[in-house]
Amino acid sequence: MSAAGYSLLAVTAVVVATLAVGAYGWRFSRTTSDFFVASRTVRPGLNASAIGGEYLSAASFLGVAGLVLAFGTEMLWYPVGWTAGYLVLLVLVAAPLRRSGAYTLPDFAESRLESRGVRRLSALLVVAIGWLYLMPQFQGAGLALAATTGTGAWLGGVLVATVVLVNVLFGGMRSITFVQAFQYWLKLTALLFPLLFMVTIWLGDGAVSPASTGTTPGDSWESPLAGAGDHRLYTTYSIIVATFLGTMGLPHVVVRFYTNPDGAAARRTTLFVLALLGLFYLLPPVYGGLGRLYAPDLIASGDTESVVLELPARMLAGTLGDLLSALTTAGAFAAFLSTSSGLTVAVAGVISQDVLGRRLGGVRAFQAGAVVAVLVPLGLALLAEGVGVAQAVGLAFAFAASTFCPLLVLGIWWRRLTDAGAIAGMLVGGGCAGGAVLATLLGAAPAGWPGALLAQPAAWTVPLAFLTMVGISLATPRRVPRHAARTMVRLHTPEAVQLDRGVLPR
């Protein structure tokens, strides 16, 4: 059998396994609560695997190794930031967010600030960030399938979209939880197993350091500072701000916290996730480093994102190499499927509650929302080509850090936040971050410092959003929500204490 045949077989196996594991969850999905939050009964171990499975997207599975191969050590800030983002989430947001009792981010915004306006703006932002993140997943699926099996670039995206839709339509969150937990371990195995063989070969070849093969003199492959020229320090810190603070604002990350039984469980789950992410992110950089030794031509051809898919076949001759490459292809598909499923559930939840909720009820609205949530970004992915996976995902992080991060942090810890302040802060932060990255993508950015500020905007848009939120809130003290004190009791007190926690959202 040919290499393409093995890859096709592996992808088929992942798709079938995903549907089978999902079908196991379908049997339990009956109520609206099952569909949205798996009835809030998921234990920390299973939930953490599911969060890990959902979070590790194509950008983590393929993108990190490719970036490390092309640019070197500085790109390690992305996996570090994506993990540290969970630590920031743990200490600032995890338990209070679970205790808020809300289904989605707009629910949280409305119940904390007692305003429909904040709710509508949050819903808009959730859908925008979700689509921004879904589009590169579908594109990545197309590229990966085309690279390994030679099919058309559209097929991978359509395949992923279809499988996700089937699982979400029939099983909702309950079903997705099983699927994603399974996919975390699949992804870990798919990277770890080939790596064992490859590292053995590398050790046999004398364990040459990847940094020693500098192609050009003055090559800064081992430097941990990003970019070039005067603004290296700025660019590095801007990536750090976007990833550390952006994680908490991603809709598919936040929606997961509502599936924990209580606040303390939410914290333990997050700690578990930190361990699982740390374990996983040890692996992709090694592919990048080995790729520099064994597949340097990928740098020249600009095809660095396929290093994870191709390296096993290049380092190991014959059927074994082909089989291991098929395994990493399977892992990549697990990455596309799990992240897309999580995003679809999050976006569908918001669409069904805020757009369709009044006409359709419960599960029906959720299913209609899921169809819209998948078809729009699939269309965008098929139309717009050439926006890189890592670039679009980076934009989503900067955007989330400039909008939902201030809303969540100030909403949870500062009782004088007002609805006017929240709206102003999200508009200013989102407007600046969105505008800056659009300018970069369209090629309208100038060179030098202004260009650096626009390419990585988080370091200035996030503080700006915080300052606007605080400033406008202080200027509108009469708009402090009437039940702010009661809401703070709900967010921060342990569930064991009998207290009046006000009215839970829905």
Next chain:
Amino acid sequence: MPDTPPRRVRVTSPRTGAARVQQVPAAREIDAQTALGEVYMSSLLRSQLRLALLALATLVVVVGGIPLLFWLAPELSAVQVLAVPLPWLLLAFAVYPFLFAIGWLYVRAAERNERAFTDVLDRS
């Protein structure tokens, strides 16, 4: 009829319940949003916020200090530990156990704060 008056007897009471003032549980103070309830709530909030900021400060100083360190001393990039460049060693391996350790200590301390709060409310 004997005229002797009955002996005086001292009547005592353990005075356990009698002297006790009607006590309002702390939980009711919080529910009624009295000044005392506010004190309970703000002490919980402040202890949790202080803990969170301590964890974040550790993260910012240690992990956030890495770019500054290598910017100020670029020659450190060339240092190799067991054939692995130092920046690579820090960012690809060492940072993850460190992040987990901060998280683990944080979860323990946060649960301790909540237990203290629950105990105060139960004792009153």
